[in-house]
Amino acid sequence: MKIIVCIKQVPGTNEVNMDPVTNTIIRESVPAIINPFDTYAIEEAVRIKEKYGAEIYGLSMGIPGASEMLRDAISLGVDKAMLLTDRKFAGADTLATSYTLGKGVEKIGDFDLIICGKQASDGDTAQVGPSLARGLGVAYETGISKIVQIKKDSMHCMKITDDGYEEIEIMLPALITVVKEINVPRLPSIKSMKLARKAEIEIAGFNDVNADENRVGLRGSATQVRSTFVPVHKVNSITIEGTTEEKVKKLTEVLLTAKI
Amino acid sequence: MNTNSFAELYGEYLSDESRMMGRAESIIFPKTEKEIIMSEKECTLKKAPITVQGARTGLAASAVPLGGHIINLSKMNNVTGARYDKAHDRFFLRVQPGVLLADIRKCLLNKSFITAGWDRESIKALDYMKKNEWFYSTDPTETSASIGGMVSCNASGARSFKYGSARDHIESLRIVLTDGDVLSLKRGQVYAKKGIFKLMTECGREISGQIPKYKMPCVKKNTCGYFNKNDMDMIDLFIGSDGTLGIISEIEIELNRTQKADWGVTIFMPDESKALDLVIALRGEKIFENSAPMRLKPSAIEFFSHKALEMLRTQQKINPAFSSIQEVRDNYHTAVFIEIEEDSDEKIFKQIQELGDVIVNLGGDEAATWVANNPAALEKLHAFRHACPECVNMQIDEAKKKDTRITKLGTDMSVPDEKLKDVMDMYNEDIAKNKLNGVIFGHIGNNHLHVNIIPGNMDEYEKAKKLFLIWAEKIAAMGGAVSAEHGVGKLKIPFLQKMYSEEDLNEMRNIKLIFDPLQLLNRGTIFSYKQREDMP
Numbered sequence: 067m068k069i070i071v072c073i074k075q076v077p078g079t080n081e082v083n084m085d086p087v088t089n090t091i092i093r094e095s096v097p098a099i100i101n102p103f104d105t106y107a108i109e110e111a112v113r114i115k116e117k118y119g120a121e122i123y124g125l126s127m128g129i130p131g132a133s134e135m136l137r138d139a140i141s142l143g144v145d146k147a148m149l150l151t152d153r154k155f156a157g158a159d160t161l162a163t164s165y166t167l168g169k170g171v172e173k174i175g176d177f178d179l180i181i182c183g184k185q186a187s188d189g190d191t192a193q194v195g196p197s198l199a200r201g202l203g204v205a206y207e208t209g210i211s212k213i214v215q216i217k218k219d220s221m222h223c224m225k226i227t228d229d230g231y232e233e234i235e236i237m238l239p240a241l242i243t244v245v246k247e248i249n250v251p252r253l254p255s256i257k258s259m260k261l262a263r264k265a266e267i268e269i270a271g272f273n274d275v276n277a278d279e280n281r282v283g284l285r286g287s288a289t290q291v292r293s294t295f296v297p298v299h300k301v302n303s304i305t306i307e308g309t310t311e312e313k314v315k316k317l318t319e320v321l322l323t324a325k326i
Numbered sequence: 327m328n329t330n331s332f333a334e335l336y337g338e339y340l341s342d343e344s345r346m347m348g349r350a351e352s353i354i355f356p357k358t359e360k361e362i363i364m365s366e367k368e369c370t371l372k373k374a375p376i377t378v379q380g381a382r383t384g385l386a387a388s389a390v391p392l393g394g395h396i397i398n399l400s401k402m403n404n405v406t407g408a409r410y411d412k413a414h415d416r417f418f419l420r421v422q423p424g425v426l427l428a429d430i431r432k433c434l435l436n437k438s439f440i441t442a443g444w445d446r447e448s449i450k451a452l453d454y455m456k457k458n459e460w461f462y463s464t465d466p467t468e469t470s471a472s473i474g475g476m477v478s479c480n481a482s483g484a485r486s487f488k489y490g491s492a493r494d495h496i497e498s499l500r501i502v503l504t505d506g507d508v509l510s511l512k513r514g515q516v517y518a519k520k521g522i523f524k525l526m527t528e529c530g531r532e533i534s535g536q537i538p539k540y541k542m543p544c545v546k547k548n549t550c551g552y553f554n555k556n557d558m559d560m561i562d563l564f565i566g567s568d569g570t571l572g573i574i575s576e577i578e579i580e581l582n583r584t585q586k587a588d589w590g591v592t593i594f595m596p597d598e599s600k601a602l603d604l605v606i607a608l609r610g611e612k613i614f615e616n617s618a619p620m621r622l623k624p625s626a627i628e629f630f631s632h633k634a635l636e637m638l639r640t641q642q643k644i645n646p647a648f649s650s651i652q653e654v655r656d657n658y659h660t661a662v663f664i665e666i667e668e669d670s671d672e673k674i675f676k677q678i679q680e681l682g683d684v685i686v687n688l689g690g691d692e693a694a695t696w697v698a699n700n701p702a703a704l705e706k707l708h709a710f711r712h713a714c715p716e717c718v719n720m721q722i723d724e725a726k727k728k729d730t731r732i733t734k735l736g737t738d739m740s741v742p743d744e745k746l747k748d749v750m751d752m753y754n755e756d757i758a759k760n761k762l763n764g765v766i767f768g769h770i771g772n773n774h775l776h777v778n779i780i781p782g783n784m785d786e787y788e789k790a791k792k793l794f795l796i797w798a799e800k801i802a803a804m805g806g807a808v809s810a811e812h813g814v815g816k817l818k819i820p821f822l823q824k825m826y827s828e829e830d831l832n833e834m835r836n837i838k839l840i841f842d843p844l845q846l847l848n849r850g851t852i853f854s855y856k857q858r859e860d861m862p
Contacts, residue, residue, distance in 0.1 A: 078700050078701060078702055097700050097701070099700050099702055102702065138699075141697075250642075250649070250650060250651070250652060250653050252652070252653070252696070253652065253696040253697055253698055253703055253706065253707075254696075254697050254699075255692060255693045255694065255695045255696065255697060256591070256678055256679070256681065256682040256685070256692040256693075256695045256697060257682070257691075257692035257693040257695070258693070259675070259678070259697055259699075260679065260682065260692070263675075
């Protein structure tokens with residue numbers, strides 16, 4: 067079977083510092099990594115490969131430097147990787163991103179399964195997976211927490227919901243997004259890193275994927291960022307000291323004055 | 327306040343991570359040095375024993391009171407200043423003893439400090455510091471440890487293989503003596519001469535004495551009683567003194583420059599002997615004739631025994647608390663974990679390739695490795711390492727439910743390099759002979775392994791305790807240290823007695839009497855309390 071895993075490059079930290087002047091994320095000295103949610107998608111693809119046999123394609127859209135991240139994906143068990151990179155793709159929102167990724171999928175060709183992480187750790191939208199599936203016209207399910215069995219034309223899975231789990235059967239080809247619970251992603255080995263070093267990453271630009279110029283990048287984006295800002299926390303706190311009685315008295319006064 | 331109501335109100339302060347239970351009559355949480363002085367003066371007047379506490383994460387019960395008064399320093403938790411030595415590009419932080427290691431790390435990561443009350447020099451130093459990345463190298467696995475506690479037991483941790491122990495990064499100390507007088511010591515300023523030392527307190531009192539003559543073990547990690555060397559820097563006497571000489575009220579720690587690249591590799595070897603060969607190679611020793619020493623210079627070399635991996639493998643499957651740690655394959659036998667710091671990823675990659683060749687030459691498999699080449703991945707390997715003591719503690723808690731007398735049984739002994747294989751043979755043979763469940767992990771780079779026995783019942787517990795005493799004796803005979811990083815505290819006094827003669831211990835007692843004539847501070851720590859014949 068042929069599996070495509072969509073992978074995004076994100077800043078490798080959850081402690082994001084914002085530049086107070088430009089209101090953008092300070093990316094200096096923060097190494098770029100594979101979106102942590104996508105590591106579960108890669109791992110699940112590799113587990114399917116080990117159990118049923120498969121060829122895994124890693125697919126990403128991003129800056130040219132993201133090819134090194136795809137090399138990391140290869141060291142985790144991905145067989146081949148394609149990076150969609152072009153100035154025309156820049157500034158894409160989730161709609162344009164999923165359209166562009168769809169063009170990448172078309173270039174890779176027939177597939178049985180696309181696996182995406184639940185969402186990206188920087189954008190947090192969780193829209194690209196479902197949007198990509200709609201664009202490609204295939205079935206999709208989000209929040210997959212377990213793949214029970216893969217049959218010839220369908221796949222038996224567990225899906226996490228607000229109330230518990232749903233047991234579902236999806237017809238293939240399909241797209242799934244997976245949650246953290248699905249597995250423990252492995253780390254690369256010295257051997258796999260040596261192999262990944264030699265691997266070739268396919269680079270595809272706008273002209274390579276037969277895309278509509280009005281549907282990629284900033285032009286193809288339905289949403290646009292007008293401005294970004296760091297929220298100002300204006301919380302005044304006071305410390306009440308003294309004996310318990312004094313503290314209660316003071317607190318009562320404060321609450322009454324504040325009319326709470 | 328009677329003892330009962332004290333225990334009800336402040337019960338948690340009667341114990342520490344060693345899980346030994348003590349008793350006390352009163353407690354104070356000073357916020358300033360002045361408050362420490364006042365409290366100590368009062369105790370001296372009343373002749374009340376004093377127990378000093380930091381974050382109570384110690385494993386040797388140093389912070390467990392045996393009656394009297396507790397001075398708990400957890401509220402002295404401010405970073406109070408910084409200093410930059412431009413000529414030598416050295417950066418220092420001034421901290422109160424209750425500051426936690428995790429706090430320091432967070433401040434350094436975010437380059438954000440609360441600077442209220444800092445002097446101008448400190449603020450200026452901070453600006454210099456912010457231009458580069460710095461870290462504090464002392465890294466006991468427990469990050470909720472306090473800096474004061476870490477100084478008191480001369481803590482170290484994994485990266486001490488490269489960076490040394492707490493001692494190597496302490497630049498100055500302020501120490502409040504029991505009479506309220508203060509010693510302010512700066513490294514490089516006061517040395518003992520020909521075995522005699524002289525110190526001047528802030529009130530102008532001269533304190534002099536003789537450096538003890540007992541021989542310290544020839545190991546890289548040691549915290550067995552007071553440090554002694556003929557011409558020693560006197561600040562070293564107080565580091566690792568387990569709070570028995572004075573109360574530390576301020577510490578200046580030195581930071582190190584963070585290297586640009588920091589990777590971790592866990593290597594699974596097919597058996598223990600091959601894992602030990604790998605450790606020896608990683609230390610830079612030749613393992614094959616004609617082979618050159620490895621270029622790779624790890625900053626940490628850690629070990630996981632077969633049983634330790636088995637424990638982690640099982641817990642990963644059955645215990646939700648450990649379900650997110652890396653999965654250990656069934657054929658992975660014994661593991662070695664290393665950390666490598668360099669100024670570029672490329673340099674480390676080259677070293678990793680060399681490591682792969684060595685692994686294969688030793689009969690291992692390059693595929694049986696986990697490589698962490700970014701901070702998030704490295705955190706996973708750290709979590710895996712930290713899961714070892716956590717799993718052990720949980721199993722001890724389970725055993726305790728069956729018999730409340732059971733406490734944690736972990737060793738903290740180190741031996742000289744050439745004794746590594748001997749000491750491993752000793753542990754393995756004795757554990758097998760006594761049919762005990764023994765898990766071995768820890769800082770193998772410094773031949774410093776934590777052997778943890780998980781007793782199924784009281785009989786096994788007693789057996790293990792006896793075994794630890796035998797090991798202390800054998801390790802002392804190998805020229806090793808019976809306590810490498812946890813301190814002697816109260817629990818390891820019997821081990822220290824295997825290492826040092828009564829005469830040696832009396833020399834330590836004499837040192838204590840010079841600084842604490844009434845023997846009020848941390849009584850029953852390092853050595854047993856003996857009433858002075860000349861005192862009522």
